[in-house]
Amino acid sequence: MLTVDDAFRKFKSRLELNDREQANASARQNEVRDYLDTKFKIETSFLTGSYKRHTKTKPLKDIDIFFVLKDAERHYRDKAPSVVIQDFCDALVAKYGKDAARKQSRSVNVDFGVFVDAEDNTDYRILSVDVVPAFAKGQDYEIPDTDSGTWIKTNPKIHAEKATAAHQAFSNEWKGLVRMVKYWNNNPKHGADKPVKPSFLIEVMALECLHGGWQGRFDREIQALFATLADRIFDTWPEPAGLGPAISNGMDNARKQRARELLTAASRDASLAINHERQGRHGDALAGWRALFGKKFPLS
Ligand SMILES: Nc1ncnc2c1ncn2[C@@H]1O[C@H](COP(=O)(O)OP(=O)(O)OP(=O)(O)O)[C@@H](O)[C@H]1O
Ligand SMILES: [Mg+2]
Incomplete structure (x- = not known):
């Protein structure tokens, strides 16, 4: 018999990030990065948000990836947040299609069209990523927030x-x-x-x-x-x-x-x-x- 405690432990482990999912997230990060490198001057990119902290639930979707822009792209920082979001979205639509890439308030979501079965399983694949343009600011980062029309500070660490x-x-x-x-x-x-x-x-x-x-x-x-x-x-x-x-x-x-x-x-x-x-x-x-x-x- 499955005790309530066993059931919770099993539930907990089903929501844990495993190696195959991490490998897939990392492959998707590289794929998006390799493409965006052809469009923008990117200093570095990294997986972040709840995914990185292991507080994301399943199925794995909207995995945050910060794309830290080089000084050559500083001009965006002087413009409204919607400008960089629009340009990232246009670039991602060109690769993934208009139904897969869409603007959000602080990122562009890219959906990979992965099938989710009746048990919420995805064959260890991630469904989507949130592409977040960012600028380094000391130890922090500044990211666009189109809801407020301002750049907001954050610190994933x-x-x-x-x-x-x-x-x-x-x-x-x-x-x-x-x-x-x-x-x-x-x-x-x-x-x-x-x-x-x-x-x-x-x-x-x-x-x-x-x-x-x-x-x-x-x-x-x-x-x-x-x-x-x-x-x-x-x-x-x-x-x-x-x-x-x-x-x-x-x-x-x-x-x-x-x-x-x-x-x-x-x-x-x-x-x-x-x-x-x-x-x-x-x-x-x-x-x-x-x-x-x-x-x-x-x-x-
Ligand atoms: N108001 C905010 N100010 C600064 N940083 C924020 C703010 N809201 C979110 N963040 C940072 O941005 C990250 C991504 O935000 P998001 O809303 O995707 O949350 P999340 O923790 O990744 O949760 P989810 O599992 O829903 O994706 C957060 O993990 C947090 O580090
Ligand atoms: Mg998130």
Whole structure:
């Protein structure tokens, strides 16, 4: 029999990044880099964001790649952020097609057209990357933000260090819990609009909302985490490196209200599943967790 603890461990490992996926991400990075080198003067490029920190959920999509531009491209920094985004998009459309490359507020998304099966598997391939043009600024980077029409500062190293510190302080279970809640956030039952936007906010909140140390049970930690996220979704959540705009700016009040309701419902569903288990209804407990998280949560 699959215990609830075994099921959570299996779920956790299914959301872990493996070698074949890393090899594919790296090959895609090189492919995009080799092409963009023919269009722009690029100093360096690197995989970053939640992918690099191991807080990205599955299926792997929108993997962030920073393309740090050389001084020869400085002219872009003096222009509106939309100019560099447009030029990167035009270049990527020329290679990948207009249905595969599209503008986002801080990046250009390139979709590789990978098939996702009924179990959310992709044959170890990544679905898409977010191409982020960047300029080095001391230890930080400046990236275009077309929503605000300004260049914003960021520092992936500080974000990575905070995530690592939180993970270590939580008996190395922190990243696994973050990936699980991000998987819940992507569950199709919520419709096209994710409960929490951006999903980076889940990670930022978890830096503070998972405290007191790992108590040894996934079911209770997850239930408590949903409850705390619901309680604190209306708080202001500054960017963890203190450089960019607050991460909580991504939702208006109506959207936060909806997030609170969905997080509260998740915490209630988690309590019900814990209760099923306590009363010996093991199958119902597993089914409850599966319904809450989605298809990567195992039933056997
Ligand atoms: N407001 C911000 N200011 C500065 N840096 C930010 C801000 N928002 C995000 N970032 C940085 O940019 C990275 C990419 O942003 P993104 O929204 O893709 O988040 P993510 O952590 O990669 O989550 P996801 O799993 O949804 O891709 C973040 O990981 C973070 O390091
Ligand atoms: Mg990302």
